[in-house]
Amino acid sequence: xxxxxxxxxxxxxxxxxxxxxxxxxxxxxxxxxxxxxxxxxxxxxxxxxxxxxxxxxxxxxxxxxxxxxxxxxxxxxxxxxxxxxxxxxxxxxxxxxxxxxxxxxxxxxxxxxxxxxxxxxxxxxxxxxxxxxxxxxxxxxxxxxxxxxxxxxxxxxxxxxxxxxxxxxxxxxxxxxxxxxxxxxxxxxxxxxxxxxxxxxxxxxxxxxxxxxxxxxxxxxxxxxxxxxxxxxxxxxxxxxxxxxxxxxxxxxxxxxxxxxxxxxxxxxxxxxxxxxxxxxxxxxxxxxxxxxxxxxxxxxxxxxxxxxxxxxxxxxxxxxxxxxxxxxxxxxxxxxxxxxxxxxxxxxxxxxxxxxxxxxxxxxxxxxxxxxxxxxxxxxxxxxxxxxxxxxxxxxxxxxxxxxxxxxxxxxxxxxxxxxxxxxxxxxxxxxxxxxxxxxxxxxxxxxxxxxxxxxxxxxxxxxxxxxxxxxxxxxxxxxxxxxxxxxxxxxxxxx
Amino acid sequence: xxxxxxxxxxxxxxxxxxxxxxxxxxxxxxxxxxxxxxxxxxxxxxxxxxxxxxxxxxxxxxxxxxxxxxxxxxxxxxxxxxxxxxxxxxxxxxxxxxxxxxxxxxxxxxxxxxxxxxxxxxxxxxxxxxxxxxxxxxxxxxxxxxxxxxxxxxxxxxxxxxxxxxxxxxxxxxxxxxxxxxxxxxxxxxxxxxxxxxxxxxxxxxxxxxxxxxxxxxxxxxxxxxxxxxxxxxxxxxxxxxxxxxxxxxxxxxxxxxxxxxxxxxxxxxxxxxxxxxxxxxxxxxxxxxxxxxxxxxxxxxxxxxxxxxxxxxxxxxxxxxxxxxxxxxxxxxxxxxxxxxxxxxxxxxxxxxxxxxxxxxxxxxxxxxxxxxxxxxxxxxxxxxxxxxxxxxxxxxxxxxxxxxxxxxxxxxxxxxxxxxxxxxxxxxxxxxxxxxxxxxxxxxxxxxxxxxxxxxxxxxxxxxxxxxxxxxxxxxxxxxxxxxxxx
Numbered sequence: 003x004x005x006x007x008x009x010x011x012x013x014x015x016x017x018x019x020x021x022x023x024x025x026x027x028x029x030x031x032x033x034x035x036x037x038x039x040x041x042x043x044x045x046x047x048x049x050x051x052x053x054x055x056x057x058x059x060x061x062x063x064x065x066x067x068x069x070x071x072x073x074x075x076x077x078x079x080x081x082x083x084x085x086x087x088x089x090x091x092x093x094x095x096x097x098x099x100x101x102x103x104x105x106x107x108x109x110x111x112x113x114x115x116x117x118x119x120x121x122x123x124x125x126x127x128x129x130x131x132x133x134x135x136x137x138x139x140x141x142x143x144x145x146x147x148x149x150x151x152x153x154x155x156x157x158x159x160x161x162x163x164x165x166x167x168x169x170x171x172x173x174x175x176x177x178x179x180x181x182x183x184x185x186x187x188x189x190x191x192x193x194x195x196x197x198x199x200x201x202x203x204x205x206x207x208x209x210x211x212x213x214x215x216x217x218x219x220x221x222x223x224x225x226x227x228x229x230x231x232x233x234x235x236x237x238x239x240x241x242x243x244x245x246x247x248x249x250x251x252x253x254x255x256x257x258x259x260x261x262x263x264x265x266x267x268x269x270x271x272x273x274x275x276x277x278x279x280x281x282x283x284x285x286x287x288x289x290x291x292x293x294x295x296x297x298x299x300x301x302x303x304x305x306x307x308x309x310x311x312x313x314x315x316x317x318x319x320x321x322x323x324x325x326x327x328x329x330x331x332x333x334x335x336x337x338x339x340x341x342x343x344x345x346x347x348x349x350x351x352x353x354x355x356x357x358x359x360x361x362x363x364x365x366x367x368x369x370x371x372x373x374x375x376x377x378x379x380x381x382x383x384x385x386x387x388x389x390x391x392x393x394x395x396x397x398x399x400x401x402x403x404x405x406x407x408x409x410x411x412x413x414x415x416x417x418x419x420x421x422x423x424x425x426x427x428x429x430x431x432x433x434x435x436x437x438x439x440x441x442x443x444x445x446x447x448x449x450x451x452x453x454x455x456x457x458x459x460x461x462x463x464x465x466x467x468x469x470x471x472x473x474x475x476x477x478x479x480x481x482x483x484x485x486x487x488x489x490x491x492x493x494x495x496x497x498x499x
Numbered sequence: 500x501x502x503x504x505x506x507x508x509x510x511x512x513x514x515x516x517x518x519x520x521x522x523x524x525x526x527x528x529x530x531x532x533x534x535x536x537x538x539x540x541x542x543x544x545x546x547x548x549x550x551x552x553x554x555x556x557x558x559x560x561x562x563x564x565x566x567x568x569x570x571x572x573x574x575x576x577x578x579x580x581x582x583x584x585x586x587x588x589x590x591x592x593x594x595x596x597x598x599x600x601x602x603x604x605x606x607x608x609x610x611x612x613x614x615x616x617x618x619x620x621x622x623x624x625x626x627x628x629x630x631x632x633x634x635x636x637x638x639x640x641x642x643x644x645x646x647x648x649x650x651x652x653x654x655x656x657x658x659x660x661x662x663x664x665x666x667x668x669x670x671x672x673x674x675x676x677x678x679x680x681x682x683x684x685x686x687x688x689x690x691x692x693x694x695x696x697x698x699x700x701x702x703x704x705x706x707x708x709x710x711x712x713x714x715x716x717x718x719x720x721x722x723x724x725x726x727x728x729x730x731x732x733x734x735x736x737x738x739x740x741x742x743x744x745x746x747x748x749x750x751x752x753x754x755x756x757x758x759x760x761x762x763x764x765x766x767x768x769x770x771x772x773x774x775x776x777x778x779x780x781x782x783x784x785x786x787x788x789x790x791x792x793x794x795x796x797x798x799x800x801x802x803x804x805x806x807x808x809x810x811x812x813x814x815x816x817x818x819x820x821x822x823x824x825x826x827x828x829x830x831x832x833x834x835x836x837x838x839x840x841x842x843x844x845x846x847x848x849x850x851x852x853x854x855x856x857x858x859x860x861x862x863x864x865x866x867x868x869x870x871x872x873x874x875x876x877x878x879x880x881x882x883x884x885x886x887x888x889x890x891x892x893x894x895x896x897x898x899x900x901x902x903x904x905x906x907x908x909x910x911x912x913x914x915x916x917x918x919x920x921x922x923x924x925x926x927x928x929x930x931x932x933x934x935x936x937x938x939x940x941x942x943x944x945x946x947x948x949x950x951x952x953x954x955x956x957x958x959x960x961x962x963x964x965x966x967x968x969x970x971x972x973x974x975x976x977x978x979x980x981x982x983x984x985x986x987x988x
Contacts, residue, residue, distance in 0.1 A: 390645070393675075394675070395641055395645070396634075396637055396638040396641050396642075397638055397641075397642070402566070402567065404679075405567065405570070405683065406567070408679070408680065408683045409683055409686070409687055412680075412683060412684060412687045413687065422680055426675060426676045426679070426680065427676075429675050429676075430671070430672055430675060430676060433667075433668075433671050433672070433675070437664070437667065441660060441664070444652075444655075445652070445655050445657075445660045478564065478566065478572075479564065479566075480566065480567065484567065
């Protein structure tokens with residue numbers, strides 16, 4: 003690599019961050035959106051390029067200012083980061099390109115430059131977490147992305163967003179603080195912040211108790227950020243009352259990035275070095291994952307607001323990812339990681355469709371969507387495709403992760419059967435909550451048919467269908483996400499004894 | 500054209516037809532129906548052109564893509580699938596003819612959507628028939644469930660939607676909850692799910708686990724309607740009658756018993772199951788379903804519901820025949836798929852024709868209707884006799900082979916079940932026939948109808964003739980059935 007290509011890992015963060023500063027100045031209508039979109043597309047391009055490199059030549063490391071690793075700041079992109087980068091930047095591009103109309107409707111014109119600046123900061127922060135190779139930079143980027151996300155969520159016209167974002171802020175800050183306490187403890191014992199360096203030095207630490215405490219703090223703090231059951235309570239309201247496009251962006255990627263950090267720490271840093279950590283990790287997180295799957299799906303079945311319903315479904319889907327990881331096998335981790343990608347596809351599409359519904363219908367409660375299928379057949383079609391992917395119908399991306407997850411659970415023999423049962427029961431619950439919407443949309447009589455004169459922009463329909471077809475494409479040709487997640491799983495487990 | 504290309508053509512032709520129907524629907528109904536008929540005819544030609552290849556012992560196959568390591572989308576035409584595909588594609592032509600008469604005669608809404616979804620369902624059926632491994636089969640099995648949902652819920656009123664929910668709920672629950680784990684289990688222990696003569700389970704699973712896996716398969720394949728997963732079938736009767744006729748007497752339900760048979764023959768292996776005592780329960784489950792469904796059918800007042808319960812019983816004939824695990828019985832299972840299809844589609848056609856012409860749905864309303872609708876009721880009588888198994892109808896042929904297989908196996912449970920159910924079949928079909936022909940009309944004043952529209956009458960006359968013809972000319976089906984079991988003891 004030479005020239006500009008060499009600096010891709012840094013540019014991944016720098017591009018959106020610099021544009022963010024500049025976007026604030028763009029007062030004329032639409033310009034801020036355009037700049038934000040261009041920056042996102044650039045970031046996506048960089049992510050695609052980095053993925054190519056990682057697939058071809060393995061992990062990429064980048065030394066900020068050429069300072070050597072433990073002293074300078076190191077950026078590192080491996081298969082797992084590449085997958086996450088694709089998800090984060092892809093979600094941003096999809097939401098922005100398709101979202102102009104929806105965002106214009108929800109964000110006042112004079113506040114748009116600030117909103118889009120926050121958007122880019124969130125993008126930069128999330129990308130930064132993924133490329134950073136040391137614990138402290140991860141913390142800094144986590145704070146940047148969190149603060150920006152609070153702004154995005156509170157940026158809409160719905161006043162109910164304010165209390166939910168306050169709750170998110172309090173819980174998010176607790177999570178970040180826990181993480182920082184953990185990192186501080188490790189720093190105290192090892193004197194390093196670089197993850198790779200940490201891994202070696204922890205090994206040499208004689209007194210393990212502070213490290214154990216650090217592992218506890220970091221795991222809990224990140225679990226809070228990742229909305230792992232029962233620390234998910236901030237998530238449903240935050241997603242429900244945020245502007246629709248912000249929900250589409252954040253729901254597709256933000257919790258997954260925290261999950262990513264959790265995997266990094268637990269597999270790279272702790273597993274090999276702490277006695278019994280593998281057991282603690284699996285034995286504590288697996289029940290939580292299972293409960294999250296069941297409770298999230300069960301609540302979603304009875305939820306009347308479609309956005310809240312999808313948010314609770316996200317709680318369950320995060321459970322799937324955790325379940326895969328807590329099996330601590332190649333198959334399990336592959337399943338969990340590939341589900342990060344596949345769930346982002348399905349949930350992103352669903353939220354785009356919900357945004358489109360919200361343009362035409364009075365709201366996004368189930369009652370508002372009566373007969374919507376007749377008025378918006380295209381949107382509804384995309385919604386069904388993504389819904390089937392969420393359920394895990396064969397031929398869609400969701401099926402690939404379900405197949406891997408069930409196979410991984412079956413590898414355990416009889417002990418895996420309860421896990422299989424939970425996965426299947428939750429899939430069936432997904433059938434119920436998706437089909438409730440289908441029935442209302444197809445068969446219920448609308449109270450005020452055709453009162454709204456708004457029609458959904460072609461950009462939204464096009465992108466939505468593009469995303470829906472991506473669900474099918476990656477269900478039939480899942481090579482890319484599987485290669486990445488397989489490599490990521492192998493890499494993570496490589497650090498185990 | 501070579502066989503591989505023909506397989507892919509058979510899968511894509513109905514889909515292309517669906518697009519054509521949707522486009523033509525905007526122009527004129529006549530053009531739309533022409534597209535349906537041309538597509539159906541094209542599909543039949545494509546599928547039937549494979550028949551000589553398979554009869555000659557060829558097993559054309561094509562692998563489309565490898566989805567996950569070891570998990571492929573692949574198609575392979577073996578005798579059983581050939582039989583099923585030939586049956587479904589051939590009857591689609593007749594059914595399309597019938598649909599035209601029925602849908603127009605009834606002034607149904609959303610006819611374009613109806614024909615489009617019908618074509619898509621047929622594409623899914625072809626996929627099930629030609630699937631080369633369990634995974635591919637599952638993909639199309641689910642596609643068939645989903646593509647028939649709009650057909651079942653066609654009417655769109657509250658009662659229909661509720662029934663359609665039962666339909667979708669049971670079929671998806673069983674397939675995701677039981678069938679899928681069975682498939683993944685198979686792939687996990689065997690490393691493949693290819694349909695292989697002689698089976699692939701042997702040496703990989705033993706003991707009681709065999710019975711458990713078989714249970715996951717049989718009840719997971721909800722479309723086979725082995726009790727207690729039969730309730731979706733009566734629920735599906737809210738659909739327009741052409742749907743009940745082709746899909747819920749032929750394509751969907753046969754996809755179920757076809758899959759069960761295929762799993763028994765090509766995944767477990769007949770000889771392997773015969774040696775596994777933990778699989779014995781299947782015979783009893785099927786026998787129970789036959790008797791119980793027949794008893795329930797006795798008590799039905801609604802004609803279509805009666806036919807639905809009769810279908811449940813007849814489907815379990817196929818399952819039970821397959822579970823007898825003797826070559827003759829397996830042949831009987833294959834033949835019964837065909838014989839029952841001809842007979843039952845005729846019965847549904849007749850029920851629909853009665854509804855279109857006279858708006859009658861209940862059995863007690865049928866007094867004397869034979870003289871007003873002689874062709875329809877003659878066809879109905881032939882279909883009913885085939886259900887009972889009276890010569891010269893197709894039902895006799897398949898029952899003969901199943902009985903022969905049961906004798907060969909000295910399986911008295913199966914023998915007794917067949918005899919008892921024949922009595923029950925007679926007990927619920929003969930009164931209808933008697934009523935239609937020999938009892939005077941009660942509401943004579945109001946009833947001034949004749950036959951249904953001619954396309955419907957033509958269609959049911961054709962299938963009635965097929966029912967009789969199958970008694971005399973079943974050589975091809977027999978040969979295909981023989982090929983399925985040729986390497987068995």
